[in-house]
Amino acid sequence: MEELAAKAGITVRTLRFYRERGLIPPPRREGRIAWYDDHHLARLRTIAALLERGHTLSGIADLASAFESGRDVGDVLGLVPSEEEPVRLTPEELADTFAGEVTPENFATALELGWLATDGDQIVHISRRLLDVSAALVKEGIPLAAVMDAGRRVREHTDALAALFAELLRTHAAPDDVGRLRPLAKSVVEAELSLALDRRLQEADEPRDSGM
Structure with a gap:
């Protein structure tokens, strides 16, 4: 415990507090000896990074709980082959990508949708395109919860x-x-979506009849 605390740059008292709050998993025990490994060190560094980004210990504990109960990457990516490129992220990288929006509720929703999966100390997003688009929408001021709700309906x-x-x-x-023909089906959907967006946006820009 002393060695782990020293490597993480915290006190043993703080480490014990994190253990009691469930922020780090229990050590492997051999008799009276408790063994910590790189997994515990990585978790402690993640906690420090999230605290620097403004997350509370309570919020981090909830995130850790959702993380531990999340679907494993093999369950998600191993279902069927996909053209989508998965992206590996650390928890702090995810927090930076969606600044202020990585709440326990949003994290749990993303796990439920299958957008996120866990792999050891890393998070895997199933699609770089979905990640980039959702991050861009959040940066434009659209709440991440609303983006995921739209994704569920889509x-x-x-x-x-x-x-x-x-x-x-x-x-x-x-x-x-x-x-070989699969891309043609995708092109039809993309073209129809583009035309539908044009129609909807044009309707929104047209002045409404006041009835006078």
């Missing part, structure tokens, strides 16, 4: 679209050609 529609095109390709294309 998923309902995209699942239906995927089912439609999967059936179309299975019915009319040879099995060996399905993968």
